[in-house]
Amino acid sequence: MKLLGKYWGYAVAFVVVYGWFSGSLGPNILIVLSVVAFLYSLFQAPVWCCAETRNQEFCRNNAKGVLMGCWIREHRWQKLKWFVRRSAWGQLSRRLLSGFNGIAASFSAVGTLVSAAAAVITLIVKTV
Template sequence: MKSLRKYWGYVVAIVVVYGWFSGSLGPNILVVLSAIAFLYSLFQAPVWCCAETRKEEFCRNNASGILMGCWIREHRWQKLKWFVRKSAWGQLIKRLLSGFNGIAASFSAVGALVSAGAAVITLMVKTV
């Protein structure tokens, strides 16, 4: 039960994939579920911090979400700053894809974003 509480966003992402392939969920529900899975990946998914330490190594503390750091105040906003600065995107991607949890959260975020966009386009086409 504890792991379900920790990984609930991945369950939502699986429901989104099921909804697209089965056609049983409408685009309204897919937009909402995709947005929830996307926000989970950004701010709550369990990943390593991967911020740069003073020894120029990866921080291996646990963090919440691919954009937030660990409990150390300097690390908390470092990844978010990398996301905002276009010149640091390569470093951010390299650090996000350094472990399985980071890869899972990153692909979940990209998939949820694509899913939400496709569902919004589907809604727009159906209303026209």
Template structure:
């Protein structure tokens, strides 16, 4: 049960994908599943920190979320702040795509955000269930 609490977001993401494939959920349900899945991928999935430290190396402490850092204060919001500085986007891309599990969390988050936007716009353009 303890492992399920760590990885609950992957189940939510799988249900979200299944809901889009079968068209069995309404837009509100898809939006809620998308929000929960994006929150999990960006702020709650267990990963390695990966923040840049001295000598060009990356931090190997455990962290939660693709956009969050480890327990060190300097690393905590380092990746999240990079979203708002255009000059740092290349470095953020390198940090978000450096390990397989980080890539999966990033792609899951992007998929969830895209799904949320599609679920929001779908009723506006005449589609619906």
């Protein structure tokens, strides 16, 4: 049960995938579940910090979410600056895709963002 408490957002993402392929969930539910899984990936998924240390290496402390750093305050700001500055997106993606947890959280974030956008478009088309 402790494992489910830590990785609950991935279970929500699997429900979203199931909902798209089975057609059993409406667009409203898919939007809500996609947004919840997206926010989980950004702010709560267990990943490595991967901020740059003073020795020009990856920080291997545990962090929560793709956007959040570890307990070191400067690392939190560093990851947020990488996300905001377009010139640093390559460095951010290299750091995030360096471990399995980072890859899972990154693909979950992108997938659920696309899912939410597609569900919104589906909802708009159905109401028109």
